[in-house]
Amino acid sequence: MKKKAIMISVLSAVLLSACKSRYIVGKDIRIDDLTEFYYTRSNINFNASYQRYHFFAEEGKHMFFHETRKRENQYGPTTEKDTVLTGTFELTDEEWTAFFDLLKDGTVIKRTEHTDAGGSGPWMYLYWKNDRSKIQEYEFASYEMQLSFESFCEDLAQRDQAASPQISAEGWYVYPAPEELNSLTEEEKYNACRISQDVLDTLSDDALVRAAAEYPLLSELYEYSDPEQPVGFFPDDCTAYGEILKRKDPAQILLKGIANLPSYGRQDTFIRDSLGLIILFDKRLDGGFTREELNGIAEMTTSAVIADTEEAYDLEYDFIREVTFKDRTKACAVWYADGRP
16 A cells, blocks of 8 residues: 555656646756757847857757847848857856856746747747757746846857957958967967858858958968978868868859959058969869969969069979979969869
């Protein structure tokens, strides 16, 4: 009889849990139960905007994604083209705990159909191990806690902004400022100038070429004695150029993008020379240019100087040895047009 009473008690607890409609974070949902959290706010009226924060666990890591879109002096809804700031990075254990503490005492209920209809939000969803794909709609314990959460996310996004490339309102990339890069180690500089794949996917062809042209470490091409050597590493170092090579007809993307570049003043010749060098010596672009186009690229690079000298370096190709750099680029252009061995 006693065993039967215990079984009934356990069964009642299970049924009660199954029928429960409201769960409290920190009490019913522990930190190890949480898998994802979405916060989204959207304004489709004048000065349209969109803000999303996404916390998630992936392969044993705690990650944070943020995206900010703005359409100033216009109505919405916004699109990916309006993105002004975005990024994804790993959180420390302390940051993940701080995030969870802000959710504590908030409630999670069954998702309702009306949640995303109208209004500007925020819309919040918490995914956890026992949510049964239904109990996911979240509400903070208080408005003050919601404001603290928003401030916490803004701080994370701003920290990411200081160390990562940004998208301007016009859709161009703005790399970290020189004074920021100068305080970093070599490895940190490269990491700070890398653009994440989810951001690269949103860039237009012209924006990619411009990001390659404005790559802060472009001058390091000239630290090599062999012009072909840095070209091999450039797609890995400069993620914008690497993305160009992945797209359809990269040679024509480069030609069109270079033609649409703005003037860089005193740096203009250097930037165009550098891009011309990369194009002329990059075997992955073989067959993508006509003879006339390559001659144009060669003309663009005739003022380029490697290691402050116009003396040709001893490359493996006999026909361009012991010639001036100007003649070498022209010869290289003809060689490309005729087909490389």
